[in-house]
Amino acid sequence: MNSNRRSFLKFGLAGAAVIGGLSQLLKISPHEFNERVTRKLLGEGRLAPTFARDKAREPKENGGVGLDEEVVDWNLKIEAPGVATRNMSIQEVKALPRVEMTTELMCVEGWSEVVHWTGTPLRHIAPPNAPEYVSLMTPDESYYVGLDLESALHPQTLLAWEMNGQPLTPEHGAPLRLVIPVKYGIKNIKRVGSIRFSPERPKDYWAERGYDWYAGL
Numbered sequence: 001m002n003s004n005r006r007s008f009l010k011f012g013l014a015g016a017a018v019i020g021g022l023s024q025l026l027k028i029s030p031h032e033f034n035e036r037v038t039r040k041l042l043g044e045g046r047l048a049p050t051f052a053r054d055k056a057r058e059p060k061e062n063g064g065v066g067l068d069e070e071v072v073d074w075n076l077k078i079e080a081p082g083v084a085t086r087n088m089s090i091q092e093v094k095a096l097p098r099v100e101m102t103t104e105l106m107c108v109e110g111w112s113e114v115v116h117w118t119g120t121p122l123r124h125i126a127p128p129n130a131p132e133y134v135s136l137m138t139p140d141e142s143y144y145v146g147l148d149l150e151s152a153l154h155p156q157t158l159l160a161w162e163m164n165g166q167p168l169t170p171e172h173g174a175p176l177r178l179v180i181p182v183k184y185g186i187k188n189i190k191r192v193g194s195i196r197f198s199p200e201r202p203k204d205y206w207a208e209r210g211y212d213w214y215a216g217l
């Protein structure tokens with residue numbers, strides 16, 4: 001475990017009691033307090049832990065919502081208020097600045113895996129002065145995640161097309177998926193079809209099923 005993660009955990013344990021008290025003083029819920037603190041830390045450039053490339057393994061194929069139909073004529077639809085809707089081909093996405101990173105994919109079910117990813121930071125497709133939230137959906141709109149803008153623009157938040165040096169398989173989200181190591185696996189949406197920047201908090205598949213909307217680590 002590297003020191004970044006350890007200090008996250010230490011904060012989690014020692015911080016829990018303090019958060020209860022402080023959140024009462026500020027008259028906000030402990031969860032909202034947590035979210036504010038995390039957003040502050042991310043805003044100040046906090047990075048999720050990275051690992052040596054040879055630690056990377058293939059993660060379990062987990063969650064197939066939105067992956068049923070075959071992908072034909074895929075393109076990425078990008079919408080933002082006051083801006084004309086854009087459609088990008090996979091070639092156009094791959095022409096954006098390329099980043100590789102080895103990070104941990106953590107599922108709320110209790111497993112995690114170190115994975116090496118290749119993609120482009122989502123921030124490269126964000127409009128200037130983007131509103132507060134981002135919604136990502138599969139082409140069939142059956143799986144969808146909502147993100148706060150700070151997490152979406154975080155440098156380790158990638159639109160990825162390779163896993164461990166190989167093109168993504170359909171089960172892992174081909175042709176393009178989100179990798180967001182500052183969030184749990186549920187937010188790492190596979191087979192992204194559309195991205196919408198919006199001022200309202202977007203709906204979220206797992207938040208609708210009782211999980212935390214923010215789902216940060």
Ligand SMILES: Nc1nc2c(c(=O)[nH]1)N[C@H]1C(S)=C(S)[C@@H](COP(=O)(O)O)O[C@H]1N2
Pocket residue numbers: 059060061062063064065066067105106107108138143171172173185186187188189190191
């Ligand atoms: N489209 C889609 N993306 C998804 C899911 C899903 O059901 N459908 N499940 C999520 C969950 S819960 C996890 S843990 C990760 C798992 O990614 P992997 O299958 O590449 O390991 O995908 C996430 N992205």
Ligand SMILES: [Mo]
Pocket residue numbers: 062063106107108109185186
């Ligand atoms: Mo998961």
